[in-house]
Structure formats: structure tokens, C-alpha cells
Amino acid sequence: MEQALFYILATVTVVATILAIAEKHPVHAIVYLVTSFFSLAVIFYLLAAPLIAMFEVIIYAGAVMVLFMFVVMMLDLGNPGEAGRPTLRHCLPALLLAGITLVSLVLLVIGRGAEEGPDVLQVVSIRDFAATLFGRYGVAIEIISMQLLFAIVGALYLGRRRRP
Amino acid sequence: MSYDLIDIALAFGKIAVIFMVILLLAAYLVLAERVLLGRIQERFGPNRVGPFGLLQPIADGIKMLVKEDVKPAGADKWLFYLAPAMAAIPAIMIVSLIPFGAPLTFFGRPVGMQVVDLNVGLLLFIGFSSIAVYGVALGGWASNSKYSLLGSVRGLAQLISYEITMGLSLVPVVMLARSFQLSEIVDAQKTGWFILYQPIAFLIFLISIVAECRRIPFDIPEAEGELVAGFHTEYSGLRFGLFFVGEYINIIALGGLAATFFLGGWHGPLLPPVLWFLIKALAFAFLFIWLRGTLPRLRYDQLMHFCWKVLTPVALLNILATGWFILLVGKG
Amino acid sequence: MSIIRDTKGILLGMWTTWKRIFRRPLTIQYPEIKRVPYPRFRARIVLTRDPDGGERCVACYLCSAACPVDCISMQSAEREDGRRYAPWFRINFARCIYCGLCAEACPTMAIQMTPEYEFCTRNIMSLVYEKEDLLIDGCGKSPDYNFYRHAGIGVTQPRGEGLNEEPPLDMRSLQP
Numbered sequence: 328m329e330q331a332l333f334y335i336l337a338t339v340t341v342v343a344t345i346l347a348i349a350e351k352h353p354v355h356a357i358v359y360l361v362t363s364f365f366s367l368a369v370i371f372y373l374l375a376a377p378l379i380a381m382f383e384v385i386i387y388a389g390a391v392m393v394l395f396m397f398v399v400m401m402l403d404l405g406n407p408g409e410a411g412r413p414t415l416r417h418c419l420p421a422l423l424l425a426g427i428t429l430v431s432l433v434l435l436v437i438g439r440g441a442e443e444g445p446d447v448l449q450v451v452s453i454r455d456f457a458a459t460l461f462g463r464y465g466v467a468i469e470i471i472s473m474q475l476l477f478a479i480v481g482a483l484y485l486g487r488r489r490r491p
Numbered sequence: 492m493s494y495d496l497i498d499i500a501l502a503f504g505k506i507a508v509i510f511m512v513i514l515l516l517a518a519y520l521v522l523a524e525r526v527l528l529g530r531i532q533e534r535f536g537p538n539r540v541g542p543f544g545l546l547q548p549i550a551d552g553i554k555m556l557v558k559e560d561v562k563p564a565g566a567d568k569w570l571f572y573l574a575p576a577m578a579a580i581p582a583i584m585i586v587s588l589i590p591f592g593a594p595l596t597f598f599g600r601p602v603g604m605q606v607v608d609l610n611v612g613l614l615l616f617i618g619f620s621s622i623a624v625y626g627v628a629l630g631g632w633a634s635n636s637k638y639s640l641l642g643s644v645r646g647l648a649q650l651i652s653y654e655i656t657m658g659l660s661l662v663p664v665v666m667l668a669r670s671f672q673l674s675e676i677v678d679a680q681k682t683g684w685f686i687l688y689q690p691i692a693f694l695i696f697l698i699s700i701v702a703e704c705r706r707i708p709f710d711i712p713e714a715e716g717e718l719v720a721g722f723h724t725e726y727s728g729l730r731f732g733l734f735f736v737g738e739y740i741n742i743i744a745l746g747g748l749a750a751t752f753f754l755g756g757w758h759g760p761l762l763p764p765v766l767w768f769l770i771k772a773l774a775f776a777f778l779f780i781w782l783r784g785t786l787p788r789l790r791y792d793q794l795m796h797f798c799w800k801v802l803t804p805v806a807l808l809n810i811l812a813t814g815w816f817i818l819l820v821g822k823g
Numbered sequence: 824m825s826i827i828r829d830t831k832g833i834l835l836g837m838w839t840t841w842k843r844i845f846r847r848p849l850t851i852q853y854p855e856i857k858r859v860p861y862p863r864f865r866a867r868i869v870l871t872r873d874p875d876g877g878e879r880c881v882a883c884y885l886c887s888a889a890c891p892v893d894c895i896s897m898q899s900a901e902r903e904d905g906r907r908y909a910p911w912f913r914i915n916f917a918r919c920i921y922c923g924l925c926a927e928a929c930p931t932m933a934i935q936m937t938p939e940y941e942f943c944t945r946n947i948m949s950l951v952y953e954k955e956d957l958l959i960d961g962c963g964k965s966p967d968y969n970f971y972r973h974a975g976i977g978v979t980q981p982r983g984e985g986l987n988e989e990p991p992l993d994m995r996s997l998q999p
Binding site: 354355360361377378380381382384385388389391393394396397400450452453 | 570573609610611614615617618621622624625628629632640641644647648650652654671786
């Protein structure tokens with residue numbers, strides 16, 4: 328049951344992501360990407376990580392993509408159909424990164440070999456998750472939040488009203 | 492985990508009953524709103540269809556079903572068709588999270604009075620309410636109309652802003668209940684409602700849910716006076732009905748959640764739990780209608796100013812104060 | 824403190840609307856309860872007759888000219904004795920806005936407005952009223968006014984000599 332669900336969701340995720348890349352129209356691309364995030368969130372839930380699943384929905388689908396959409400609506404992009412197809416040169420960095428990811432994935436799978444993963448996924452309670460996050464990795468969290476604070480200050484500086 | 496037929500039947504029966512009840516409540520909430528607004532303005536409101544106008548929702552439903560479904564020229568067909576569903580479905584999904592009564596026993600099995608009791612229920616609620624933004628955004632963008640686009644741009648900014656204050660006002664609740672699970676939040680309020688400990692968080696949550704429902708005084712995405720009807724200007728017939736029903740289901744769902752988070756959910760003396768829950772949730776619906784009958788619409792900059800410069804700092808300070816309180820008093 | 828003032832303002836407004844909820848609505852439930860309009864209420868237009876039973880209308884076209892929506896039309900004619908009348912007179916009530924300008928313009932008080940307001944229909948053609956639909960047996964608002972008693976018919980005969988005409992008033996007799 329869960330396996331079948333996983334394969335369905337994985338297919339949906341992959342197809343939606345490919346469509347999001349291939350789609351020329353920005354708003355359609357956003358809708359495909361949101362679909363992909365959604366099925367990814369459900370996959371996380373199936374993998375017994377409900378917290379990650381919820382963050383995927385709240386932060387990526389609910390906040391980041393909405394802001395993308397906001398920007399797309401605010402900027403009149405004209406006729407998107409006229410944008411030319413990307414040439415091979417444009418694709419090169421993306422292809423390079425994709426290649427690195429693919430090679431590392433293959434190495435990982437080969438390296439693991441016949442070694443079996445754990446049969447039953449351990450369900451980590453939210454309390455344990457939070458304790459680990461803020462206890463063991465507390466410094467990292469602090470650094471990231473400081474970075475966000477800097478970003479907010481920077482945004483305020485850029486967006487402040489300049490008096491003539 | 493083994494399921495058998497009775498379990499599945501019970502689950503489906505529960506879903507069907509809750510769905511029907513919610514749709515019925517939403518339909519009659521429309522009537523209640525029209526009658527109450529009428530009374531506030533010294534009118535009668537609808538009182539022609541059936542005794543006291545009680546059949547008016549049915550007449551409205553038939554009207555919406557048989558009306559012509561117009562798609563504006565130049566509209567983005569699929570997104571135009573998708574948007575009403577994106578507005579209504581999250582509202583219905585939120586209802587499934589709400590515990591509305593003490594667990595009962597059917598056929599020797601405990602049946603929770605709640606469709607799903609997830610351990611991340613509160614987060615799922617925030618997730619669904621952030622997904623509801625897409626209904627507004629896509630609906631306004633896909634209709635290929637100036638008013639709709641303006642309405643949806645305003646709606647986007649408003650909804651994501653007030654989602655932040657809503658989330659922040661729920662953090663103290665989670666800190667006090669020490670759980671994201673809605674049934675545990677309700678159980679934690681057996682002795683004292685959270686509104687007593689967190690009046691500020693309750694106020695912020697109340698203001699935020701009014702803004703989330705896009706109701707007066709926060710109805711700038713659909714301001715009639717300036718934007719015709721905002722993001723659903725171009726919708727007609729059944730699709731408009733979906734937006735409409737979604738809005739009212741949202742009112743009931745968010746009212747029920749406010750009762751769950753701050754007013755002790757279904758806990759209450761004397762009356763049965765389900766009735767207590769209904770009273771609390773519908774009291775919020777009444778408050779929404781009453782607010783609509785009283786207050787004027789905010790201006791857009793006032794709205795944003797209020798959210799970012801007043802509510803957000805207050806909510807953050809409230810979280811800090813709650814944290815210190817829990818740390819010093821050592822509650823739990 | 825502005826926050827106290829603002830909260831007070833909102834609560835005051837909500838208290839006001841709360842009180843309104845329990846007040847009796849002002850609405851008159853129309854088909855069951857009909858309000859009685861005042862006698863000078865401006866609704867359906869009629870053509871009145873003079874005290875002798877003759878038509879008051881002299882087909883002067885003043886009402887037609889005054890009508891802002893051009894809903895009055897007629898044809899003028901003269902009888903053998905020189906008295907003017909309208910062979911046909913038509914008011915299109917589908918266009919009429921009940922402004923009362925025609926009644927004000929009428930020199931003979933023929934065209935008058937009545938308080939009867941319930942004559943709408945689904946068939947728009949039946950709202951075109953002909954002369955026989957408009958004429959009533961009565962004098963309407965000024966029961967003893969008769970235009971021809973003051974004006975006489977035509978200008979061919981001397982003052983006071985016409986049919987049913989009273990002799991002209993001696994202005995000096997009115998002086999103190």
C-alpha cells in the first residue's frame with residue numbers, strides 16, 4: 328500500500344518538476360512546482376517525517392512560491408511565448424550540476440552495495456527533533472537566524488524611502 | 492495496523508456526516524449573515540422563501556447550479572477552472588482537523604470525533620491556510636481582468652502577511668500545550684482555557700483569522716466599492732458558488748479552530764461536547780458577521796502597517812514573555 | 824493613548840450595531856402591507872374632465888414638450904365651434920418617470936397625477952395607455968375649474984359671447 332503510494336507520488340513529483348522546468352509561462356511553472364512540492368511533502372510524510380512534510384508545504388508551497396507568484400504578477404513580463412529556447416550554452420551550468428548530483432548518487436548506491444537499509448523507519452517524535460535541532464545544532468541555528476536578520480536589515484535598507 | 496470493514500465504514504461515515512453538516516452550516520451561515528446584516532440595518536433580510544426564509548439557501552444553491560458559467564475571453568482556461576477548487580478545498584480540509592467532541596464508542600471501537608488527529612495538526616492547518624492563497628492568486632490572475640488582478644495582488648500580500656501573525660500567535664499555544672496535536676491542545680485546556688493565559692495571542696489570532704477570511708474590515712482583495720468583487724469578479728454560476736461556499740466554510744473552520752486553540756474546544760459544563768463546540772464556533776461566526784455590520788474597510792497601507800509594525804512585534808514579544816514565564820515558573 | 828481611543832471607538836460602534844439587532848425593522852412588507860400614499864403622490868397620470876363633463880384637454884402640446892422622456896404624444900384638432908381637442912392622446916407608461924412636469928405644464932389642469940402606483944405588468948405593450956384609458960369621469964384636484972369659462976372658445980367672437988363663457992371680470996369691481 329505505502330509502496331504503491333510512494334511510486335505514484337514519486338512519478339507525480341518527477342513529472343511535475345520536469346513540466347515546471349519545460350513550461351514557458353511563469354505562472355504555469357509555479358503551479359507545476361507547487362504540485363511537485365505537495366507530492367514531495369506527502370512522500371516525506373510516508374517516510375515518517377511529518378514535520379519536514381509540513382515545513383515543505385508551509386514554507387515552500389505556501390510562502391516561497393506565493394512570493395514568486397507575487398513578483399510575477401507585479402512585473403508585467405509581456406508575452407512569454409516570445410522568449411527563445413535556451414541554447415546548449417545556457418544549459419551548461421545546470422547540466423554540470425545535474426551531472427555531479429547524478430554521479431554522487433550513483434557512487435552512493437554502489438558504495439552501499441548489498442548493505443540493507445533499516446527495515447522499519449524509526450518515527451522521530453517532534454520533541455526529539457526539536458531537542459536535537461536546538462540542542463546539538465543550536466549554534467548552526469543561531470548562525471542561520473543571524474543571517475536572516477542581516478537579510479532583513481539589508482532589505483529594509485534597500486527598501487527605505489529616500490528623501491529628496 | 493489492521494483495518495477491517497467496520498473501521499473503514501466508520502471512517503467514511505464520519506467523513507460523510509461531517510462534510511454534509513459543514514456544507515449545511517455554511518449554507519445557513521449565509522442566510523444568518525443576510526438576516527443579521529438586515530437587522531443591523533433595520534431591514535428584514537431574506538424572509539420570502541419558506542417560513543422565515545429558511546429555504547433561501549436551497550433557492551440560492553439551485554440558482555447557482557443553473558446559472559450560466561461564463562469564461563471571459565483571454566482567460567487562462569485551466570487555471571481559471573482550477574482556482575475555485577483551490578479556494579474551497581483547503582477550507583474543507585481544515586475542517587477535517589478540528590476535534591469537535593469527546594471520543595465516542597461505536598460497535599465497541601473508540602471513534603474520535605475528528606476526521607484525522609495528526610501529531611502535526613496545527614502545522615497542517617497553517618499549511619492549508621497558506622495553500623488557500625492560491626485560490627485568490629490564480630483566480631484573479633487567470634480571469635484576465637484588471638480588477639481581478641488588482642484584487643489578487645492585494646489578496647496575496649494580505650494573506651501571506653497575516654499568516655505570519657497567525658502562526659506567531661499560535662506559538663504560545665503550542666508552548667503551553669507542549670504539542671502540535673489538536674486533541675492534546677484541547678485536553679491541555681481541561682482545567683483552564685488558554686484565553687485566560689494568552690489574551691494577547693487570542694486577540695492577534697482573532698484579527699488574523701478575520702484577515703485570512705478576507706472579511707470586512709480586511710476585505711480589500713474583494714472591495715466592492717473599488718474592485719467590483721476583486722479576484723472573483725469574472726466568476727459566475729457554480730464556480731462563483733465554490734468561492735462563496737469556501738469563504739463561509741472557512742469562517743466556520745477558523746471559528747472552530749479559534750475555539751479549539753483558545754476557548755477549550757469541546758470542553759464545557761452541562762451540555763454535550765458537540766453542542767459546546769458548535770456554540771463556540773458559531774459564536775465566532777456571529778462575531779464575524781457583527782464585525783462586518785459595524786466596521787468600515789481598512790485602507791491598504793493601514794492594513795500592512797497594522798500587520799507588520801503592530802501585530803508582528805507584539806506577537807514576538809508575547810512569545811518571548813511566554814517563554815520566560817514557562818522557564819521561570821517552570822510549568823510542566 | 825491612541826490605542827485606548829481606537830478600541831473605545833470600535834467597541835462603541837459594535838455596541839450601536841448590537842442594539843440595532845433587536846430593534847424592529849423599518850421595512851414595510853409590501854404585498855401584504857401596502858402603504859397609503861399621500862393624495863398628492865405622483866403616480867399614474869389621468870386626463871380629467873371639467874365640471875360640465877367635457878374634456879379639459881385642449882391639445883396644446885405643452886405636456887408633450889415638457890416631458891423629459893418624451894412619453895406623451897397626441898394629435899390636435901378643432902371642433903366646428905372652434906374648441907380644440909385631442910382626437911388621440913397616448914402616454915407610454917413604460918417610459919414615464921413620474922416627474923410631474925406634464926401636470927405642472929398643463930394650462931387647463933387636464934393632465935393630473937394620481938396616487939395609484941400599482942399598475943405594472945409583464946406585457947410592456949399594455950403599458951401604452953390610449954385616451955380612453957386615460958380619461959376619467961371627474962375633475963381631479965380642482966373640481967370647479969373650467970378653462971373655457973375664462974378663456975372662451977376661439978378668438979373670433981368678443982369676450983363673454985362664447986359658448987358657456989362667463990362675462991369677463993370687471994377689474995374695477997375688485998378694487999376697494
